[in-house]
């Protein structure tokens with residue numbers, strides 16, 4: 134029973150305080166409980182403790198019973214200890230993360246170098262033995278011997294493939310797999326499957342895989358040296374054939390939406406497999422626009438005309454899995470190494486049935502051909518943290534598309550910023566791709582003479598997106614010479630032609646720069662747009678009358694809108710089955726884990742800041758358990774939402790980020806003495822999952838600046854909505870916003886720690902906010918559901934946008 138004195142006044146419900154504002158309650162342990170102070174504002178005693186002895190305190194539940202022998206831990210001490218522990222862990226991470234990564238890389242590099250050395254030695258030994266055999270043969274028999282030798286090798290390999298292979302020796306694995314890899318892309322599906330099975334079965338360790346990859350590369354180099362089998366004969370016969378993509382375009386015209394301004398006009402022609410086309414022209418002529426139009430990446434324009442893929446009226450999007458597009462800007466992961474960038478692209482975009490060893494081989498081949506061996510383990514670098522050079526980054530940018538073995542490769546200024554040696558190296562690498570039947574087109578600015586001569590075709594555009602020439606490089610002088618335009622000595626052909634188109638140089642002959650596009654149309658018998666007819670007239674009798682196939686029409690009636698991409702209706706005709714969503718997600722998580730680990734220093738610093746922020750927020754919040762810490766939790770919801778959303782926007786990562794946010798915000802929860810750490814952690818986990826999901830959707834569906842703005846606005850505005858009074862009209866909406874669920878979950882989790890009178894005296898608070906003590910699971914489910922739903926929406930947006 135409550136202890137009452139004559140001058141006592143009401144304290145807690147059923148209890149009275151004597152003078153000095155101390156609540157006196159009887160304690161079953163027999164001791165008097167000179168306990169809590171009266172809170173003047175609320176009229177409630179807080180906290181209720183029975184004191185036994187001088188230091189040991191016992192929590193007094195239900196106002197009448199002290200839990201015998203259960204010492205009440207000081208949450209303050211616990212909080213401080215936890216902060217100290219987390220800080221210590223973070224400091225360890227801060228200092229050791231680099232060590233862990235570098236040790237791992239050193240080990241990997243050693244195994245790779247050993248494999249490379251092994252492959253080089255083996256290649257040298259092969260070369261020596263071949264040379265000594267050749268030395269013993271009479272010269273007349275040499276050709277016959279080689280033929281026989283090749284036949285023998287093929288037979289031997291055939292037998293080897295049929296036999297059950299049970300050898301552990303990597304050398305024999307190498308030999309057995311040697312010729313099999315040549316079937317990799319030969320179109321023979323059963324051979325591919327057989328090869329894949331064999332490789333997966335026999336190559337397990339990293340060292341075996343590297344030995345296999347480097348062995349193959351050495352053999353290819355040797356074949357390259359002997360000019361064997363690698364020749365593209367124009368009929369599609371090559372060592373590793375890829376599906377061919379020929380793109381024909383007819384009267385391609387692009388008009389800016391809403392402006393009726395043409396940025397490309399009546400462009401017709403063809404780009405062919407196995408050839409490298411250079412797209413050139415003055416700045417602003419529409420080179421990028423042209424290539425973007427071909428790959429279906431153009432936005433903000435109406436496109437008319439016709440694009441035929443392999444002669445058929447199909448969408449280029451149907452082949453998107455085998456079309457590579459290298460953008461002008463280097464879009465690479467700055468916090469990954471060169472090799473990791475390439476490996477990730479290869480894993481996700483190559484056929485799913487290609488074994489791991491072959492994916493490594495393809496990646497190694499690209500690293501080798503782009504001359505990136507020296508920087509393979511270097512981080513690409515970001516604006517803040519410098520990594521490899523600009524030229525190397527450019528090559529990585531190209532490599533990202535090369536590793537997916539495309540059939541059509543479009544590059545936007547891949548050589549800009551490269552010196553002539555690097556440009557020539559890149560062109561050589563692309564030439565090798567072209568030998569495999571890849572159709573390559575690239576925008577190039579001011580190539581050197583030797584670089585220019587490495588191209589097969591030239592597409593020269595004039596301002597306004599009009600074609601001036603499209604054909605073989607070695608016919609350019611002949612074509613323009615026919616019009617009286619001669620290229621001066623010691624001047625690079627494209628430079629002179631671009632100067633003419635820019636109006637810097639006079640063309641000479643009887644033609645003006647403006648007439649050149651019309652000349653090209655007339656030369657090929659293309660339609661001439663009506664507004665350009667006057668340019669034909671100026672030609673005098675020479676052009677229009679000399680060309681019998683001239684067809685000048687008033688309206689381009691053959692034109693039609695080029696179909697736009699539809700995710701659901703555009704079929705996939707690429708014939709490539711890339712890894713499924715779950716596998717790609719696994720790769721993605723692996724990559725993110727690596728990025729997080731590499732970023733551990735920055736993250737540890739972030740972590741410490743967030744811990745401090747959480748602790749400050751908790752301290753600043755009103756420490757009152759009357760309302761189960763409602764107002765404090767508001768700060769938590771806003772702070773966690775803001776931090777998590779901005780963080781998710783920035784890094785676009787998931788689990789690690791969530792954990793960091795939760796832990797940091799968890800410090801805030803420790804400021805409150807009642808609810809358990811676990812329950813608050815659980816609520817935070819769900820809250821962060823929810824807000825990062827929302828953030829992903831914003832990041833994918835909006836421009837970055839807009840997404841940032843929304844990420845700041847949403848938590849604040851929605852928390853305000855969640856706080857609306859029951860009577861206000863907005864309160865109807867407030868039940869459907871995430872801060873409301875988070876707040877309810879926090880408060881209810883806190884309230885669940887109270888029992889009996891303790892809870893009864895605070896029921897009013899729950900009632901005031903319209904919270905239900907049984908709603909904890911429901912709120913957590915809502916938060917998780919929203920997080921999951923948003924992730925699904927983000928994924929769909931990502932899929933539809935990337936296509």
Ligand SMILES: Nc1ncnc2c1ncn2[C@@H]1O[C@H](COP(=O)(O)OP(=O)(O)OP(=O)(O)O)[C@@H](O)[C@H]1O
Nearest residue numbers: 389396415416417418419420421422423432433434
């Ligand atoms: N979405 C668009 N909105 C407005 N104008 C556009 C758009 N796309 C292209 N243009 C205009 O079309 C013209 C051609 O642009 P494009 O980037 O294709 O030129 P370019 O030949 O690649 O130039 P550079 O060599 O300088 O990169 C430019 O005048 C450009 O302003």
